[in-house]
Amino acid sequence: MSIEEKQNSPTYQDSNLIEYPQNEREVSSFIKKFYKSNIPVELVGSGSKKNIGKPLQCAKTLNLSKLNGIIEYLPEELYIKVKAGTPIQKIEEELKKNNQQLAFEPINFGYLLNEKSDYGTAGGQVACNISGPRRFKVGSVRDHVLGFRGVNGRGEIIKSGGVVVKNVTGYDLSKLMCGSYGTLVALTEITFKVLPAPEEIKTLIIHNQKIESGLSYLDKSINSSNDISGAIFLPNEPIVTGCVMNIEDTFKLNDLKRDGSLTSIRIEGSKNSINQRIENLIKELQIENLNISILETHQSEIFWNKVKSLEFFSSSKNSILRIVIPPSESVNLIYQLSNKFKYYLDWGGALMWMEAFELSEEMFESIRRKVVRLGGYVTMIKNSDYLPYVEDVFTINKDRFYISQNIKKSFDPKRILNPGKMYTGI
Amino acid sequence: MTKLSMPKIDRKLLSKKVEVIANLKKIIKADNILDHEDQTRPFETDALSAYKQKPLVVVFPENTKEVSKILTYCNKERIKVVPRGAGTGLSGGALPLEDCILLCLSKFNKIINVDFKNRCVIAQPGVTNLSITQAVEDRGFYYAPDPSSQIACSIGGNVAENSGGVHSLKYGTTTNNLLGVEVVFMDGTISRLGGKTYDSEGYDLLGLITGSEGLLCVITEVTVKILKKPQTVKAALIGFSTIEDGGKCVSEIIANGIIPSGMEMMDKALIHATDNFVKAGYPRNAESMLIVELDGTEKEVEELIHRVSKIAKKNKSSSIKISKNEKQRLKFWAGRKAAFPACGDMAPDYYCMDGTIPRGKLAEVLKEIQRLSKKYNLPVANAFHAGDGNLHPLIMYDANEKNSLEKTEKFGAEILKYCVKVGGVLTGEHGVGVEKRELMCEMFNNNDIQQQIKIKKALDVSSLLNPGKVYPILRKCAEEGRVHVHRGKTKFPDIPRF
Numbered sequence: 001m002s003i004e005e006k007q008n009s010p011t012y013q014d015s016n017l018i019e020y021p022q023n024e025r026e027v028s029s030f031i032k033k034f035y036k037s038n039i040p041v042e043l044v045g046s047g048s049k050k051n052i053g054k055p056l057q058c059a060k061t062l063n064l065s066k067l068n069g070i071i072e073y074l075p076e077e078l079y080i081k082v083k084a085g086t087p088i089q090k091i092e093e094e095l096k097k098n099n100q101q102l103a104f105e106p107i108n109f110g111y112l113l114n115e116k117s118d119y120g121t122a123g124g125q126v127a128c129n130i131s132g133p134r135r136f137k138v139g140s141v142r143d144h145v146l147g148f149r150g151v152n153g154r155g156e157i158i159k160s161g162g163v164v165v166k167n168v169t170g171y172d173l174s175k176l177m178c179g180s181y182g183t184l185v186a187l188t189e190i191t192f193k194v195l196p197a198p199e200e201i202k203t204l205i206i207h208n209q210k211i212e213s214g215l216s217y218l219d220k221s222i223n224s225s226n227d228i229s230g231a232i233f234l235p236n237e238p239i240v241t242g243c244v245m246n247i248e249d250t251f252k253l254n255d256l257k258r259d260g261s262l263t264s265i266r267i268e269g270s271k272n273s274i275n276q277r278i279e280n281l282i283k284e285l286q287i288e289n290l291n292i293s294i295l296e297t298h299q300s301e302i303f304w305n306k307v308k309s310l311e312f313f314s315s316s317k318n319s320i321l322r323i324v325i326p327p328s329e330s331v332n333l334i335y336q337l338s339n340k341f342k343y344y345l346d347w348g349g350a351l352m353w354m355e356a357f358e359l360s361e362e363m364f365e366s367i368r369r370k371v372v373r374l375g376g377y378v379t380m381i382k383n384s385d386y387l388p389y390v391e392d393v394f395t396i397n398k399d400r401f402y403i404s405q406n407i408k409k410s411f412d413p414k415r416i417l418n419p420g421k422m423y424t425g426i
Numbered sequence: 427m428t429k430l431s432m433p434k435i436d437r438k439l440l441s442k443k444v445e446v447i448a449n450l451k452k453i454i455k456a457d458n459i460l461d462h463e464d465q466t467r468p469f470e471t472d473a474l475s476a477y478k479q480k481p482l483v484v485v486f487p488e489n490t491k492e493v494s495k496i497l498t499y500c501n502k503e504r505i506k507v508v509p510r511g512a513g514t515g516l517s518g519g520a521l522p523l524e525d526c527i528l529l530c531l532s533k534f535n536k537i538i539n540v541d542f543k544n545r546c547v548i549a550q551p552g553v554t555n556l557s558i559t560q561a562v563e564d565r566g567f568y569y570a571p572d573p574s575s576q577i578a579c580s581i582g583g584n585v586a587e588n589s590g591g592v593h594s595l596k597y598g599t600t601t602n603n604l605l606g607v608e609v610v611f612m613d614g615t616i617s618r619l620g621g622k623t624y625d626s627e628g629y630d631l632l633g634l635i636t637g638s639e640g641l642l643c644v645i646t647e648v649t650v651k652i653l654k655k656p657q658t659v660k661a662a663l664i665g666f667s668t669i670e671d672g673g674k675c676v677s678e679i680i681a682n683g684i685i686p687s688g689m690e691m692m693d694k695a696l697i698h699a700t701d702n703f704v705k706a707g708y709p710r711n712a713e714s715m716l717i718v719e720l721d722g723t724e725k726e727v728e729e730l731i732h733r734v735s736k737i738a739k740k741n742k743s744s745s746i747k748i749s750k751n752e753k754q755r756l757k758f759w760a761g762r763k764a765a766f767p768a769c770g771d772m773a774p775d776y777y778c779m780d781g782t783i784p785r786g787k788l789a790e791v792l793k794e795i796q797r798l799s800k801k802y803n804l805p806v807a808n809a810f811h812a813g814d815g816n817l818h819p820l821i822m823y824d825a826n827e828k829n830s831l832e833k834t835e836k837f838g839a840e841i842l843k844y845c846v847k848v849g850g851v852l853t854g855e856h857g858v859g860v861e862k863r864e865l866m867c868e869m870f871n872n873n874d875i876q877q878q879i880k881i882k883k884a885l886d887v888s889s890l891l892n893p894g895k896v897y898p899i900l901r902k903c904a905e906e907g908r909v910h911v912h913r914g915k916t917k918f919p920d921i922p923r924f
């Protein structure tokens with residue numbers, strides 16, 4: 001097989017030699033070598049999200065986990081600079097000591113993809129750009145990367161950005177790194193913006209709402225001045241063959257009543273402020289007489305951790321899809337999908353996580369067409385035994401594909417970094 | 427006028443002007459083409475008026491298809507194109523070239539859709555920043571990034587420059603508030619990046635084109651996020667008897683987990699100048715002063731004001747004043763907003779710089795600026811977006827004095843270099859443009875710059891879109907970055923200056 005054929009073949013297996021560069025210079029010399037001899041290489045951090053995207057058959061693997069460690073953390077400057085292979089958990093533990101956090105809430109794909117908790121590495125989070133429930137308020141991973149260093153497909157060490165938030169010096173390549181799945185640059189160093197962690201958290205949960213009313217409460221809360229930081233709808237229907245309906249089992253908490261769907265609103269801040277905002281919300285939403293639960297800080301933490309660990313789906317053997325749409329379209333989409341899937345809605349309806357039993361490629365494509373028509377996009381996050389491979393994991397159209405191809409070439413002219421991971425030909 | 431190296435002029439094209447105009451007339455209405463010197467003169471500069479150049483032709487397309495056709499034509503004929511919004515840019519980004527078509531987006535002046543359900547506004551790029559807030563404020567919403575030029579600058583220009591404002595500390599700059607754009611690339615391809623959803627899949631092309639200073643594409647439509655206004659907003663005016671104390675207070679407020687919606691700092695020279703100008707009630711005996719604005723629920727704001735006051739006292743504040751009502755809060759801001767005109771009152775000419783540094787270096791950099799001020803024997807007044815370390819030193823001079831302009835330029839360049847030296851960057855919000863082009867090598871090495879140029883080439887093969895901007899032409903990394911204002915005659919004199 002020619003290199004070209006190998007790059008595009010879904011089945012080709014080569015002897016898979018793994019290299020462990022110890023530092024940026026070594027990453028650069030490996031890639032320079034691969035560049036010279038046209039050898040495609042798969043980049044991995046800890047491998048926690050290795051299964052997102054198309055399977056790769058590269059001659060070489062560059063494991064970046066040895067690039068591990070915090071380079072500089074200045075809490076009062078609100079940034080932390082780390083080597084790209086540093087585990088997210090290590091970063092978060094360090095930040096916690098100063099009551100700070102990565103505000104975009106890194107997602108824990110561990111349970112879903114490898115059956116154990118694993119937030120992966122800094123580089124992995126950046127490569128995927130998938131953010132947690134606070135996204136609609138504070139932005140996603142891409143809004144929290146201030147700068148980076150890395151090695152492009154020619155083996156050259158490049159950098160962009162810095163350690164400050166206000167910066168328009170040159171193109172903002174940090175953004176481009178986010179969601180590029182390692183197809184442009186092998187990241188070696190990342191500077192994240194960090195923010196104060198909230199003193200306290202409360203979660204207001206309205207029980208047993210239908211999707212329409214549940215979403216309308218979420219919508220009103222986001223549209224209020226109460227500065228909410230989480231808005232999800234966890235339904236207990238439809239009952240779907242082949243899917244485990246487990247919201248009651250997943251969200252077992254002392255102060256959480258067991259009563260139907262959960263329309264959940266998170267409020268963070270100082271104690272007085274939170275109490276005032278909860279009071280306001282209850283009044284503004286006119287839910288004084290409805291069945292509600294209120295979770296205090298500790299239980300709220302557990303609750304939202306379960307959300308960002310996708311525990312609702314953790315035991316699933318089915319296809320898992322992630323759909324992003326304009327928030328006003330979510331009810332419409334659920335109708336169009338005629339209630340055949342297990343799902344929950346995050347970001348006030350703008351994000352839908354979905355589990356599909358015996359999903360065929362045709363059905364997947366038909367879902368995609370509906371989603372695109374409503375102005376959104378869909379990603380196949382996890383394949384099932386029933387549908388182990390899809391050609392188009394990500395959504396893209398013709399002109400964006402063409403532009404992306406040119407961008408790819410500008411970083412990686414021989415297509416040696418994670419070739420085909422996102423799209424065939426990129 | 428300052429002499430500037432620009433890309434080689436295509437003399438042949440200059441001689442084919444009549445033909446070019448005839449071809450353009452096939453694409454857009456004749457009324458939308460200006461070519462006589464008298465007509466093109468108003469477009470010879472942006473708000474960095476030290477540099478002037480009349481373009482070959484100015485065109486005013488009215489829709490995206492026309493933009494696409496113009497670019498397709500120019501790409502085929504190898505004609506350079508410079509996009510222009512409202513021309514309030516401070517780094518010469520919209521400076522025309524002698525052989526370019528200046529593409530003005532001012533006819534793209536409609537708000538297309540106000541969508542409260544999805545909390546966004548779709549607008550054409552020529553719409554002013556402020557009119558987006560005006561379109562939604564009756565329902566209690568606003569668009570967060572608020573450059574002080576907001577009554578005049580265009581939202582398309584904001585995207586091109588990734589503009590910020592005093593509230594960027596808490597609410598981010600343009601890039602954090604943008605959901606989607608429609609753009610036209612140099613080969614005429616029309617593309618939509620993003621939309622009404624959060625994030626889009628694949629490469630973050632939206633992120634890439636934001637802040638690309640008109641080098642990668644022409645923006646023809648913009649979708650921005652709108653936010654609900656906070657319940658309560660209050661401001662504290664805090665004086666300090668040394669600059670160090672003020673600087674430390676800024677760091678400590680942040681270190682204490684407080685993110686004010688705005689945190690501005692001024693030095694003594696500017697406190698006096700602005701207080702003389704608008705009688706804002708500033709502490710005139712203070713060496714430095716902070717305006718700290720806090721927003722949220724009533725209780726939260728009270729609590730925060732209390733905490734900020736405590737931190738200020740700990741850092742030896744000499745005075746603290748809290749706004750009692752909205753009128754007083756606006757009064758506090760009035761002085762700060764008058765920073766530019768107030769300087770204009772103090773000296774015949776001034777230069778405005780724009781670097782960003784890590785907050786903790788505020789006092790150090792201010793000291794260095796004072797040292798340089800003595801060295802060059804030129805007074806300087808300092809206005810900072812202290813919360814995010816964005817400095818705007820205003821150097822005062824008299825252009826009629828021999829060599830004073832040159833001296834000022836050297837002074838400015840030294841400040842920017844010092845910003846980079848302490849871990850900061852050349853420009854926080856005004857952009858590189860032609861102005862800081864040659865200083866890029868202070869921050870980037872050849873690999874970094876070549877990668878950026880390759881991206882440019884990936885989207886604009888022949889480098890026809892806004893060439894000569896952002897990347898060094900001389901490859902000699904020298905010279906200065908500044909805004910030139912002569913004898914108080916600034917462009918847009920009625921806009922509050924930051």
Ligand SMILES: Cc1cc2nc3c(=O)[nH]c(=O)nc-3n(C[C@H](O)[C@H](O)[C@H](O)COP(=O)(O)OP(=O)(O)OC[C@H]3O[C@@H](n4cnc5c(N)ncnc54)[C@H](O)[C@@H]3O)c2cc1C
Nearest residue numbers: 511512513514515519573574580582583586590640645855
């Ligand atoms: C008094 C004053 C105060 C200011 N205060 C601030 C401030 O607080 N914060 C801040 O960030 N800036 C500030 N600025 C700078 C300026 O207002 C901003 O950079 C603004 O975003 C420029 O918008 P514009 O429409 O005037 O763009 P222009 O000056 O016309 O153009 C700026 C750049 O964008 C490109 N461009 C414009 N429109 C498009 C388009 N549709 N497609 C592609 N490229 C395009 C141009 O080619 C050029 O490179 C201030 C300027 C003045 C004069």
